Amino acid sequence: MRGVDLDVQPGEMLALLGPSGCGKTTTLRMVAGLIEPSGGDVLIGGASVLGLPAHRRNLGMLFQSYGLFPHLTVARNVAFGLEMRRIRKSEAATRVTEALKLVRLDAFADRMPAQLSGGQQQRVALARALVYRPRVLLLDEPFGALDRKLREEMQVELRLLVRRLGLTTLMVTHDQEEALTLADRLAVMERGVLMQVGTGTEVYDRPASRFVADFMGVANMLEGRIAGCAEGIALLDLPGGLRLAATHPPIATGSQAAIAIRPEALSLLPSAEASPTTIPGTVEQAIFKGQGLDVWVGTPVGRLLARLDRAALAEPPAPGTPCALRYTPARAILLPGPPESP
Missing domain, CATH: 2.40.50.100 (RNA polymerase II/Efflux pump adaptor protein, barrel-sandwich hybrid domain)
Structure with a gap:
């Protein structure tokens, strides 16, 4: 990583985009607190979070792997992190209901993960990320395991939901179309360097280099x-x-x-x-x-x-x-x- 300097505005969705090995996931994991940067700082809401463990940064995280517990119901899967944080049962139940309504799965609270489709399981994982009421939502290739049609449907759902909640979101993807569909701005990376940051229109129509021009289609x-x-x-x-x-x-x-x-x-x-x-x-x-x-x-x-x-x-x-x-x-x-x- 060399001189990565990014500023994500409140309520904005920014996509880190680039080929495998370019540093985008490493950047996301530094924000999440899963990797300690060798230099520089990570600020959330204007305050440094260096030294804070991941569970104290109040971030929602959604990955390509759903990571659902097969022996727990949908509601228990969503509530699991709240239980670990010792949130009162009554408040946790309210939060779980709210989160499942947001992803339109409130009628599936008592189902087991095996009874759900891939898209429904991904929505459960999204509800689990939102139930904390996070300051920032982190997405790492969230729809990579879905087929094309379902992936496109989930992209539309996520975009509408994030807009409605005004949720600041940092996403990692290697899929140019997904980045253009979801993000307000794109940050194109190559070999640990930010090559260009701008809106989808700016990056696609006015690429700053041959690499960006070719990578964006x-x-x-x-x-x-x-x-x-x-x-x-x-x-x-x-x-x-x-x-x-x-x-x-x-x-x-x-x-x-x-x-x-x-x-x-x-x-x-x-x-x-x-x-x-x-x-x-x-x-x-x-x-x-x-x-x-x-x-x-x-x-x-x-x-x-x-x-x-x-x-x-x-x-x-x-x-x-x-x-x-x-x-x-x-x-x-x-x-x-x-x-x-x-």
């Missing part, structure tokens, strides 16, 4: 040199004699840079005249993706991906068909500097 990355800049438009010379445009403040002519173009920013044309916003090519393959169609196109600057709306196509383009890819400069992301070291 498939990006067609085109490397070249700046040919010139005028009126907010930069021109990039690429191999094969191509010259492409992107909007950007002035950047020195001759310097290395790349244009990243999201697949959904590309449209497919039968052919087009040469211009700074068109790339000639040949269809290599078209892959059915439900409402969308992924079209791979061979071009002078390599294989590029266009993600198209099937409703806008009369029929999928056949392999070997000549075509052109077109985009608008405003949707091209200019990234100054040479390629990043692996």
